[in-house]
Amino acid sequence: MRLFVALDLPDALRARLAAMASAIPGARWVPAENHHLTLRFIGEVAPDQAEEIDHALAALRGRAFVLTLAGVGTFRKAGRDTQLWVGAARCEPLDRLQAKIETALQRAGLPPERRRFQPHVTLARLNDAPEGKLAGFVQTHNLFRAEPMTVEHFTLFSSRLGKTQAVYTAEVDYPLAPMAVRE
Numbered sequence: 150m151r152l153f154v155a156l157d158l159p160d161a162l163r164a165r166l167a168a169m170a171s172a173i174p175g176a177r178w179v180p181a182e183n184h185h186l187t188l189r190f191i192g193e194v195a196p197d198q199a200e201e202i203d204h205a206l207a208a209l210r211g212r213a214f215v216l217t218l219a220g221v222g223t224f225r226k227a228g229r230d231t232q233l234w235v236g237a238a239r240c241e242p243l244d245r246l247q248a249k250i251e252t253a254l255q256r257a258g259l260p261p262e263r264r265r266f267q268p269h270v271t272l273a274r275l276n277d278a279p280e281g282k283l284a285g286f287v288q289t290h291n292l293f294r295a296e297p298m299t300v301e302h303f304t305l306f307s308s309r310l311g312k313t314q315a316v317y318t319a320e321v322d323y324p325l326a327p328m329a330v331r332e
């Protein structure tokens with residue numbers, strides 16, 4: 150099983166992200182149903198390890214929080230743009246949740262994730278997309294700011310390769326405790 154831990158997104162937000170798709174040669178746009186914010190990529194695991202991962206995540210205690218997606222950018226690898234994304238406004242509760250998930254997964258026997266957590270929702274994967282077009286996209290959407298969303302659970306997804314796109318399935322939702330109500 151190929152697994153990852155992520156936040157799913159409200160339908161209206163997915164629709165808004167999907168509507169940002171534009172004509173950029175070499176861009177493969179992620180369809181609305183696949184939009185998510187990855188907290189931890191896990192990869193291929195055996196069924197008994199998947200069960201341990203599930204137990205570790207179920208034991209994690211976290212609190213709901215408000216998250217706002219904002220800004221756009223690209224990831225570059227070896228001098229090439231590989232991914233176009235929408236970012237997240239700075240959010241300490243998100244960083245704390247990600248750190249707790251990392252700890253839980255290491256306890257479940259996974260090797261540590263070495264890469265820095267850069268919260269993002271991938272809009273498109275890029276293959277030789279012209280830099281000018283990407284710069285134009287980033288300029289157009291620089292001020293993008295979504296409606297704040299309340300994160301009340303996180304999700305263990307499985308991923309299968311479909312014909313044209315990966316097929317993601319939400320396997321388990323892990324609830325977060327309700328936010329404290331202000332007096």
Ligand code: 3AM
Nearest residue numbers: 153185186187190192232269270271308
């Ligand atoms: O959330 P995004 O779209 O950035 O690219 C994959 C996707 O990231 C990433 O895990 C997320 C859910 O599939 N992914 C796929 N293979 C990976 C790998 N070997 C990977 N991340 C790290 N290492």
